[in-house]
Amino acid sequence: MKGIVFREFISMVENEFSIETADEIITASNLKSEGAYTTVGTYPHEEMVELVSHLSAKTNISVPELLRAFGNYLFQRFTIIHADYIVNHQSAFELLKLLDGHIHVEVRKLYTETELPSFEHEENADGSLILIYKSRRALADFAQGLLEGCVAHFQHAMQIERQDIPEENGAHSRFTLRPMKAKHV
Numbered sequence: 001m002k003g004i005v006f007r008e009f010i011s012m013v014e015n016e017f018s019i020e021t022a023d024e025i026i027t028a029s030n031l032k033s034e035g036a037y038t039t040v041g042t043y044p045h046e047e048m049v050e051l052v053s054h055l056s057a058k059t060n061i062s063v064p065e066l067l068r069a070f071g072n073y074l075f076q077r078f079t080i081i082h083a084d085y086i087v088n089h090q091s092a093f094e095l096l097k098l099l100d101g102h103i104h105v106e107v108r109k110l111y112t113e114t115e116l117p118s119f120e121h122e123e124n125a126d127g128s129l130i131l132i133y134k135s136r137r138a139l140a141d142f143a144q145g146l147l148e149g150c151v152a153h154f155q156h157a158m159q160i161e162r163q164d165i166p167e168e169n170g171a172h173s174r175f176t177l178r179p180m181k182a183k184h185v
C-alpha cells in the first residue's frame with residue numbers, strides 16, 4: 001500500500017482524534033516502517049490493518065466504521081491533492097465511470113508498485129449505476145467511504161446499496177448508486 005494512504009490515515013487520526021492518539025497507535029503497532037511513511041514509498045498492507053485495529057481498540061469504533069470514515073476523509077483530501085482528476089467532472093457518475101479505465105490507470109503511472117482494485121461499471125435503465133469492486137485486499141468498507149465522499153463532494157442526494165460476495169481469493173462487492181428522486185411539494 002502506498003505511503004500516501006498511510007500518511008493521510010495518520011493525519012485523519014491527528015485531526016479527528018488527537019496527535020497523542022496517532023502516536024499511541026503507532027507505538028502499539030509492530031511496524032517495520034516505525035510509522036515513518038513517505039508519500040511514494042510502498043509498505044505492507046498489514047501495517048494499515050494493525051493501525052486501524054489499534055485505533056478501533058482505543059476508540060471503541062468498529063474497524064468497518066473507521067475504514068468508511070477514512071474513505072470519506074480521503075476523497076475530500078483527493079479533491080485537494082489530486083484535484084486534476086476530480087475538478088473536470090460535473091457529476092459523481094461521470095467520475096466513477098472513469099475510475100477503472102482512466103483515474104486508477106493514471107494513478108499507476110504516477111505511483112509505482114500500486115495495488116489497485118478493479119471497478120467495473122454498468123448503467124441501469126432506471127438511472128442507477130452499478131460498480132463492481134474486486135480486490136485481493138477486501139477493503140469494501142474503505143471503498144464505500146470513498147464512494148460516499150465522492151457523492152457528498154458533488155452534493156448529490158444518492159442512496160448507496162452494497163452487496164458483499166466473499167470469494168476465496170479476496171472479495172467482491174456490488175455497489176448500486178441510486179439517485180434519490182426530488183420530493184414534489
Ligand code: HEM
Nearest residue numbers: 001002082085107114115116117135137139143146147150
Ligand atoms: C470515488 C472514487 C474512488 C474510489 C471508490 C477508489 C477506490 C480505491 C480503493 C478501494 C483503494 C484501495 C485498494 C484496494 O481496495 O485494493 C484505492 C487505492 C488508491 N486509490 Fe483510489 N479510488 C477513488 C478515487 C481515486 C482518486 C481520485 C485517486 C487519485 C488520483 C485515487 C488514488 C488511489 C491511490 C494512490 C491508491 C493507493 C494504491 C496503493 O496503495 O497501491 N483513487 N482506491
